[in-house]
Structures are given as structure tokens and as C-alpha cells.
Amino acid sequence: MAGTVLREALVGRASSGDRSPQENAASQEAPLVVLRDVVKTYANGTVAVSDVNLSIREGDFLSFVGPSGCGKSTLFRIIAGLGRQSEGTVDVFGGDPERSRKQGGVSYVFQDATLMPWANVLDNVTLPLKLAGESRRDRIARAEEALALVGLADYRKALPRQLSGGMRMRVSIARSLISKPRLLLMDEPFGALDEMTRQTLQDELLKIRERDPRLTVLFVTHNVFEAVYLSSRVAVMSVRPGRITEEIAIDVPYPRGEDFRTTPVFSELVRRVGRGLAH
Amino acid sequence: MTDRSAAAAAGEHGERSDGRTREARGPAGRRGDSARKHEAGAGFFVRLTSRWGAGALPPLGALVVVIALWQFGLKLLGTPSYLFPKPTDVVRAASDNFPLLLQSVWTTAYESLLGFLLSIVFGVALAIVLATSRMIEKSVYPYAIVLQTIPIVAIAPIIVIWFGAGLNAVVVIAFLIGFFPMLSNTLIGLHSTDQNLRNLFYLYNAGKWQTMWRLRIPAALPYMAGGLKISASLSVVGSIVGEYVAGIGGGKGGLGFAITQAAIRVQTDYLFACGLSASLLGIAFFLAVQGLSRWMLSSWHESAMRIEN
Ligand SMILES: Nc1ncnc2c1ncn2[C@@H]1O[C@H](COP(=O)(O)OP(=O)(O)O)[C@@H](O)[C@H]1O
Numbered sequence: 001m002a003g004t005v006l007r008e009a010l011v012g013r014a015s016s017g018d019r020s021p022q023e024n025a026a027s028q029e030a031p032l033v034v035l036r037d038v039v040k041t042y043a044n045g046t047v048a049v050s051d052v053n054l055s056i057r058e059g060d061f062l063s064f065v066g067p068s069g070c071g072k073s074t075l076f077r078i079i080a081g082l083g084r085q086s087e088g089t090v091d092v093f094g095g096d097p098e099r100s101r102k103q104g105g106v107s108y109v110f111q112d113a114t115l116m117p118w119a120n121v122l123d124n125v126t127l128p129l130k131l132a133g134e135s136r137r138d139r140i141a142r143a144e145e146a147l148a149l150v151g152l153a154d155y156r157k158a159l160p161r162q163l164s165g166g167m168r169m170r171v172s173i174a175r176s177l178i179s180k181p182r183l184l185l186m187d188e189p190f191g192a193l194d195e196m197t198r199q200t201l202q203d204e205l206l207k208i209r210e211r212d213p214r215l216t217v218l219f220v221t222h223n224v225f226e227a228v229y230l231s232s233r234v235a236v237m238s239v240r241p242g243r244i245t246e247e248i249a250i251d252v253p254y255p256r257g258e259d260f261r262t263t264p265v266f267s268e269l270v271r272r273v274g275r276g277l278a279h
Numbered sequence: 280m281t282d283r284s285a286a287a288a289a290g291e292h293g294e295r296s297d298g299r300t301r302e303a304r305g306p307a308g309r310r311g312d313s314a315r316k317h318e319a320g321a322g323f324f325v326r327l328t329s330r331w332g333a334g335a336l337p338p339l340g341a342l343v344v345v346i347a348l349w350q351f352g353l354k355l356l357g358t359p360s361y362l363f364p365k366p367t368d369v370v371r372a373a374s375d376n377f378p379l380l381l382q383s384v385w386t387t388a389y390e391s392l393l394g395f396l397l398s399i400v401f402g403v404a405l406a407i408v409l410a411t412s413r414m415i416e417k418s419v420y421p422y423a424i425v426l427q428t429i430p431i432v433a434i435a436p437i438i439v440i441w442f443g444a445g446l447n448a449v450v451v452i453a454f455l456i457g458f459f460p461m462l463s464n465t466l467i468g469l470h471s472t473d474q475n476l477r478n479l480f481y482l483y484n485a486g487k488w489q490t491m492w493r494l495r496i497p498a499a500l501p502y503m504a505g506g507l508k509i510s511a512s513l514s515v516v517g518s519i520v521g522e523y524v525a526g527i528g529g530g531k532g533g534l535g536f537a538i539t540q541a542a543i544r545v546q547t548d549y550l551f552a553c554g555l556s557a558s559l560l561g562i563a564f565f566l567a568v569q570g571l572s573r574w575m576l577s578s579w580h581e582s583a584m585r586i587e588n
């Protein structure tokens with residue numbers, strides 16, 4: 001029952017009237033991703049997530065916060081078509097998640113940069129294009145673009161082990177962008193980085209989104225500050241079986257910069273998300 | 280033995296995946312591929328000599344002492360040369376029969392190399408086939424393990440019957456003995472691909488063979504290198520054992536054959552010379568393979584690189 005109420009709240013929000021005309025036009029399009037009453041029970045009986053209802057529109061930046069093991073990665077795997085839900089329906093780009101992924105348009109960034117240690121930066125970044133059978137010329141041209149975007153244009157020939165953790169994550173992000181995705185799933189991408197690097201990469205991610213405001217990002221983090229700084233919405237999840245207990249809109253317009261971190265609105269939102277987590 | 284090597288390979292592998300964070304060395308870190316290749320090729324010998332340059336004195340000293348004790352001890356005792364030859368006797372026997380000895384070394388080296396190459400080709404190929412399908416692996420691999428436990432000496436006569444006495448039988452025996460370590464190490468390597476990377480390939484819709492060539496085989500290289508080292512040494516053992524059974528008569532006999540002949544004729548000094556040559560051949564094989572695997576892994580494997588801090 002709680003699920004139904006929540007769904008109405010979420011889906012209903014999409015057509016509510018308190019938006020600018022522009023945003024209204026965008027929101028009338030069909031949502032990019034819809035999850036209805038999703039339950040995932042693993043073979044060993046673990047109920048990882050339960051009653052998840054979500055509607056994600058194009059251009060959303062939705063962060064998931066919640067304790068470890070509450071099913072955030074499980075949810076991402078289902079959306080990416082890496083695993084199937086046990087109950088409920090999942091709709092990505094208006095169809096089956098796995099089919100949508102096969103048609104391209106979904107990219108994934110893991111917590112660990114997940115680079116091939118034997119391949120240099122260029123070969124790592126062009127991997128998705130290589131697997132898709134794109135010509136070498138296209139691959140290189142698009143890799144240069146993607147590497148420039150993350151500030152690694154001078155590191156084409158470097159091997160992963162010659163790079164710092166932050167640089168490796170940049171390579172991973174460049175790789176995820178090279179296939180021109182509509183939906184970017186980032187599962188704790190900055191979790192292993194030090195605070196300085198983390199903040200730098202947050203700003204770079206915001207810049208990347210400014211260039212392409214239609215890019216939809218789903219983001220997992222343990223860091224409440226990070227969630228508020230980056231997102232247009234934050235979904236708070238409960239302990240296992242994971243449910244979305246609260247959705248908090250971060251109605252602060254982009255572009256956002258360092259000064260956003262010091263505003264009262266920011267602190268207030270951080271407090272709200274933190275309270276949601278504590279429940 | 281194969282288990283141990285696999286564990287060692289896994290250890291080496293683990294070393295690279297420990298997420299060691301090293302600060303980027305910036306432009307200096309991109310010394311370019313040509314520089315690195317050069318380092319891997321010529322660097323091998325430089326490293327060998329520099330490592331041995333400093334550390335070589337104690338073992339060399341020990342060697343000299345042992346040889347001296349051997350020489351003068353036997354002289355003092357007056358032991359006849361046919362029972363236990365002195366180092367000088369061995370050297371004389373080797374130089375008196377030098378062309379013959381060289382021919383034997385060459386023959387054995389040739390057989391070992393052929394057997395070794397066959398074990399690489401078949402070991403890797405079968406491992407790839409087994410790794411592509413759980414079904415095939417489950418139905419075939421147990422037999423491979425059972426076959427491996429059969430002592431090679433026990434089936435050598437059958438191989439001689441099937442392949443005829445001579446080169447072919449010897450090569451087959453050298454191949455059989457080196458085959459299993461190659462197979463099992465490669466198979467373990469193909470199965471130990473990082474799960475995240477596999478997911479990534481899956482997400483980007485990589486086909487089975489794309490995943491094999493671009494991910495699983497490169498990721499298995501350190502394990503294969505471990506298999507190469509074991510198989511290389513074993514193939515020398517295999518060809519000498521093979522010659523004991525299958526022998527190559529005439530002027531073309533290998534070291535194993537020469538050893539049997541010397542033993543029959545009680546040419547103990549020459550027998551020693553052959554035995555020492557066999558050890559040297561084994562060491563040469565091992566070093567060559569070690570150089571090869573360093574070169575193979577130079578682009579990415581940490582344990583094959585000099586650690587620069
Ligand atoms: N393949 C699996 N089989 C069984 N249980 C799993 C599997 N994957 C995850 N789980 C369990 O499901 C729960 C949610 O996991 P996960 O989605 O990884 O959580 P999170 O990413 O939020 O930390 C955890 O309790 C975890 O142990």
C-alpha cells in the first residue's frame with residue numbers, strides 16, 4: 001500500500017503545475033525510466049529491494065543514498081539489464097532494460113575505475129566503440145573529445161597504474177561518455193577518492209552535464225553533501241529490504257558551483273537528507 | 280606442483296590488483312612505448328648482470344670452493360675416475376668429445392623446444408575451448424586431471440610403439456609432460472578475470488569471442504607465464520626421459536641417449552659432462568622463458584617490472 005501511495009506521489013509530480021513552461025514541456029514526454037513495484041529476491045532468499053517505484057525523466061540527476069546493502073547496486077543492475085527483478089515491471093526508454101541497453105544509450109561507472117590494466121588510456125576509453133565495431137578513425141576522434149572533457153588529453157598512452165585514483169576515475173568517466181549515453185549509471189563512483197579529488201570530480205561532472213543537459217544521471221553515494229550538491233532529486237533508501245522511504249527535490253538551478261556549498265539552502269537540504277537517512 | 284604454481288601466479292596477480300595508488304608521474308610517466316620496449320628487451324640482460332654483479336660473489340665463491348674440494352678431495356683419496364671423476368676429468372672428457380657433446384645438446388634442445396611449443400599450442404587451445412563452455416569443461420577436465428596423474432615413464436613404451444623409436448616419440452613425451460601445467464594454469468587464468476571487467480564487457484554487449492580475445496586472454500597472461508616456466512623445465516626433463524626409452528641411435532643421439540651410452544661403457548667422466556650439460560640446458564630454457572614472459576607482460580604486469588618508487 002505504501003508503494004502505491006509513493007508511486008502516485010512520484011508519478012504525479014511529473015505532471016504537477018508548479019514548473020516553468022520549459023520544464024513542463026519536457027515533463028510531458030514519457031519518462032525515461034519507470035520502475036513499478038519492483039522486488040528483487042536473490043536465489044539465496046535475500047530480499048534486496050522491495051516495493052520500489054520510480055519515475056525518472058530525461059535530464060534528471062537522481063541520487064540514491066542509503067546504508068550499505070540496501071540494494072542500490074541491485075537496482076542499478078536491474079535498470080542496466082544486468083539482472084532481472086523478481087516482481088514488478090521495469091521500463092527503460094519505453095522498453096525492456098536489456099533490449100534498451102543492447103541498443104546502446106546506457107553507460108555504467110563503477111566504484112572501482114574498472115580499467116584493463118594492460119591497456120593504455122586510449123584503448124581503455126575506446127573499448128565501448130571497439131566492441132561496437134566502430135572504425136578506428138571514429139574511435140580516436142571521439143576518444144580525444146571524451147579525454148579532453150575530463151582533462152586527460154595528454155595521457156593517451158599512459159597505463160592505468162601510472163595514474164592516480166582520481167585520474168583513473170576520469171578515464172572511467174570518459175569511457176562511459178564516449179558511447180554518447182542517454183542514461184548514465186554511476187555506482188559510488190567517487191567513494192574511494194580523497195575529499196579534494198572528490199570535490200574536483202563533482203564539479204567536472206556538473207560541467208559535463210551542463211554541456212549536455214539531456215543526459216540523465218543515476219548516482220549512488222554515501223555522502224549526503226555530494227548527493228545534495230549534484231542532484232536534482234535525492235532518493236533515500238531504508239535498510240534491507242531496501243525501499244525508497246523519501247524523495248527530496250533539490251530545487252536549486254544549475255549551473256551550481258563551489259559557492260552553493262556554503263549557502264543556507266545547501267545546509268538545510270543536507271540536514272533534510274540526513275534526517276531521512278536516520279529514520 | 281601445478282597447484283602451487285597457480286597459487287604463485289595468483290599471488291603475482293593479486294599484487295597488481297591491490298589497488299596500489301601511485302601518484303601519476305605526469306609527462307615523465309609517459310616515457311613512451313619505445314623506451315619501455317627497449318627496457319624490456321635489452322633490459323633483461325642488464326638487469327640480470329646488475330643483479331648478479333652485486334650478488335654474484337658469494338655463490339661464485341661457494342662454487343669455487345666446492346669444485347676445489349671435489350678436485351683435491353678425490354685426488355687425496357685416490358678415487359678412480361670411473362667411480363667418481365674429478366672436475367678436470369669431466370672437462371677433459373667434454374673437450375675431447377666436444378663435437379659429439381654439442382650435437383647431443385643440440386638434439387635434446389631441439390626436441391625439448393618442439394615438445395614445449397606443442398604443449399603451449401595444445402595447452403592454451405584446449406584451455407580456451409574448456410573456458411568457453413562450463414559444460415565442456417565439466418565433462419572433459421576431470422579426464423585431463425586423471426590423465427595427468429599417469430606417470431609418463433609408464434606410458435613411454437606405448438608412445439614408442441605408436442610413434443616409432445626416435446625423434447617423434449621423444450617430442451611427444453616432452454609435449455605430454457609439459458602440456459598439463461600449461462593447460463591448468465591457462466584455464467585458471469581464464470577463469471580469474473575481474474568480475475567488474477566482465478560486467479563491463481557484458482554491459483557493452485561484447486560477444487563471447489570478443490570477451491575472450493580482449494579480456495580473458497590478456498587477463499590470463501600472468502598465469503600463462505607461470506605455466507610457461509614450469510612447462511619449459513619439464514620439457515627438457517621429458518625429452519631426456521624420452522631418449523632413455525626411445526633413444527635416437529647413430530650420430531644424432533640426444534643427451535639422454537648419450538647418458539645411457541656413457542653409462543654402459545662406464546665413461547663416467549663423459550656421463551658427468553652430459554649430466555651437467557643437461558642442467559645447463561634446463562637453466563638456459565628457464566631463463567629464456569623468463570625473459571619471454573617478462574617481455575610479454577611488460578606492458579602491464581607489476582611483478583615483471585622494476586618497482587619504481
Ligand atoms: N548475487 C547476490 N546473491 C545474493 N545476495 C546478494 C547478491 N548481490 C547482492 N546481494 C545482497 O543483496 C543486498 C543488496 O546488495 P547491493 O545491491 O549490493 O547493496 P548496496 O549496493 O546498496 O550496498 C545485500 O544484502 C547483498 O548481500
Ligand SMILES: [Mg+2]
Nearest residue numbers: 072073074187
Ligand atoms: Mg553497492
